[in-house]
Amino acid sequence: MWEWFMDLDSSILLFIQEYIRHPALTPLVRAVTALGNGGAVWILLTLLMLIFPKTRRTGCMAAAALLGTLLVNNIVLKNLVARIRPYEVIDGLTYLVPKPGEYSFPSGHAGSSFAAAGVMFMRLPKQYGIPAILLAVLISLSRLYVGVHYPSDVLFGMIDGICISIAAVALVERIGRRRFAAGPGSETNES
Numbered sequence: 047m048w049e050w051f052m053d054l055d056s057s058i059l060l061f062i063q064e065y066i067r068h069p070a071l072t073p074l075v076r077a078v079t080a081l082g083n084g085g086a087v088w089i090l091l092t093l094l095m096l097i098f099p100k101t102r103r104t105g106c107m108a109a110a111a112l113l114g115t116l117l118v119n120n121i122v123l124k125n126l127v128a129r130i131r132p133y134e135v136i137d138g139l140t141y142l143v144p145k146p147g148e149y150s151f152p153s154g155h156a157g158s159s160f161a162a163a164g165v166m167f168m169r170l171p172k173q174y175g176i177p178a179i180l181l182a183v184l185i186s187l188s189r190l191y192v193g194v195h196y197p198s199d200v201l202f203g204m205i206d207g208i209c210i211s212i213a214a215v216a217l218v219e220r221i222g223r224r225r226f227a228a229g230p231g232s233e234t235n236e237s
Contacts, residue, residue, distance in 0.1 A: 051198070055197050056136045056196075058197045059132055059190060059193060060136065060138065060139060063139060063140065067142075067191065071191075072142060075188045075191045075192060076188075079143060079155065081185055082159055082185040082188075082189075085116075085158040087181070088108070088112060088159065088162035089112065091166070093105070095108060096109070103169075103218060104166065104170060107165045107214045107215050107218045108161075108162045108214070110214035110218055111165050111207075111211045112158055115154070115161045115206070115207060115210055118206065118210060119157040123152055123206075124150075124151065125149065129150040129151035129196075130150060131145070131146065131195075132195065132196050133194065141192060141194050142191070143192045143194060150199050151196070151198070152199050152200075152202040153195045153202070153203035153204075154203065155189050155203070156182075156185070156189065156199070156207060157204075157210070159182035159204075160182050160203070160205075163175075163207075164208045164211025164212065165214060166178040166179075167179050168211065168212075168215055182204075182207075187200070
C-alpha cells in the first residue's frame with residue numbers, strides 16, 4: 047500500500063514536470079513560491095492586521111497560527127518524519143528553486159499559507175478572506191511545480207494549516223473573552 051502511494055506521489059510530480067511546466071509559466075510560479083518563503087507574505091499581512099485596531103485581534107490569531115505551524119511543522123514533524131526531498135529520490139525530476147535546507151514532510155509553505163489564510167477567511171470580510179485562500183492554494187501548488195515537495199507533503203500541510211488556524215482562532219477568542227470579560231470596551235467584531 048505504501049509503495050503504491052509513493053508511486054502515485056512520484057507520478058504526479060513527473061506528470062507536472064512533463065506536461066504542465068512551461069518556460070513562460072515558470073518565472074510566475076517561482077515568484078508565487080517565493081511569496082511563501084519563510085511565510086513572508088503571511089507575516090507581512092499579519093503585521094498589517096496588527097497595526098489597525100479593527101483587525102488587531104485577527105492579526106493576533108494569524109500570528110498564533112503562524113507560530114503554531116512553525117512549531118508543529120518545521121520543528122516537530124519535519125524532523126520526526128525526516129522525509130527526503132523528491133528530487134533526491136525520483137529519477138529525472140528536476141527542481142526549479144534553490145534546494146531547501148529542511149526535510150520535505152510536511153510542506154511549510156502550505157502549512158503557513160493555510161494557517162494564516164484560514165484565519166483571514168474565518169475572521170475578515172470575504173473580499174479579503176477568499177483572495178487569501180486563493181493565494182494559499184497557489185503557493186501550495188507552486189511547491190509541486192518547482193519540484194521540491196511531494197503532493198502528500200502539500201496536502202498534509204494544507205490540512206494541518208487549516209486545523210492550526212481553527213485552533214488559533216479558538217485560543218485567541220478564549221483569551222480575549224477572559225481578558226475583556228470584566229472590562230468595558232472590548233474589540234469590535236471584524237466579520
